[in-house]
Amino acid sequence: MTDGSSGAEGLVTYELRGDVALIGLNRPDKRNAISDRFVQAIGAAVTRATDEAKAGVIHGHGPHFCAGLDLSEHSEKPLFEAVKGSRQWHRIFDMIERGLIPFVSALSGAVVGGGFELAASTQLRVADTSAFFALPEGQRGIFVGGGGSVRVARLIGAPRMGDMMLTGRTLGAEEMERWGGVSYVVPEGEALTRAVEIAARTATNAEFTNYAILNALPRIADMSSEDGLFTESMVASLATMTPEAKQRLRDFLEKRAAKVQAPGNG
Incomplete structure (x- = not known):
């Protein structure tokens, strides 16, 4: 069952394939950069998936999974609004990480900043060979705010995360797999297909x-x-x-x- 666009201004698409819900980040012209409204739309889709499906897949429309935080929104926020926005990201990403059904992320192109934080909240990460990972917060004068200091650091280790943030280093899919941040590496263009297969398998568990x-x-x-x-x-x-x-x-x-x-x- 396909439900097309869902959430605020069509920022997220939703599709149900058997027992698997597909949640698509739908801002390809901005490399799926996410804002607070975008995160709210993700949260609504995750809530729906939890009610309707036994597993979920989060993917990006277009060539990129997610290029991170929408800096045009973030740069204008008052201090306390920024705190509240970060805590909202924490709550919604926690619904993915410690919810009722497993989630798999299908990664291609940019998996950067907040996009990496979102991927880290899923239980399994499938990256195709086009995927690249970065945490450019040091160069932007900001700090991770979507749970990365906990989730990404636990996946790859705080020293490696610090390396990425301090130097702006970019890693490909295979290197990130060696670091522990990726569960599976597949040929370019095959991440979504493989992620759906894996999610369907998890859906058969008790x-x-x-x-x-x-x-x-x-x-x-x-x-x-x-x-x-x-x-x-x-x-x-x-x-x-x-x-x-x-x-x-x-x-x-x-x-x-x-x-x-x-x-x-x-």
């Missing part, structure tokens, strides 16, 4: 397990080892008690579910 991966796993990473292990035991026990888990385990034991295969064998 809903409680997906929820636990999105919400328990990052919290456990923030805990001490002992607290993390205790929390793991609680979540693991809850997961096995769900009716869906019981049925899936019966299916496996009674040979109605496939065994795990080595890479390339299924």
Whole structure:
């Protein structure tokens, strides 16, 4: 089901393909640079996807995923408005990172500044070979405000993030994969197709397990080892008690579910 333009002034498109919702950044003439209104439109689409789908994909229309913050808007903001805008980005990106369904980002062209912050809020990132990554805040006289100091730093490490911000260094998809910021690298033009395939696969998982991966796993990473292990035991026990888990385990034991295969064998 395609719903065309959605959100403020058509800044975001929305499409439902089976159990997967596709959310498209739709400002290609500006390389999908995002503003507060744009983030609000993303939030509305994410809320809808959570209600209608079991997984989501975020992609950019045109050759670029997102070239970051719309500096023409940001440069005119009073101080407290800038604080409130940043906190809105945090709330909406947190809906993606720690919500109810997994999200995959399909990355091509510019994945810069706020665009990288948005991609970092998704659980999986598929980049084609045209994708390039940068954090030019040092050169702009600003600082990341969309959660990058937490999410991007945890993906690639604070020293590497600091390198990108201090020097304006640009990385390609394969190098960013080596750094841990990209989950999959595919040929140019294939990011969206692969992202939809991966999202569809995650949509077949047990809903409680997906929820636990999105919400328990990052919290456990923030805990001490002992607290993390205790929390793991609680979540693991809850997961096995769900009716869906019981049925899936019966299916496996009674040979109605496939065994795990080595890479390339299924």
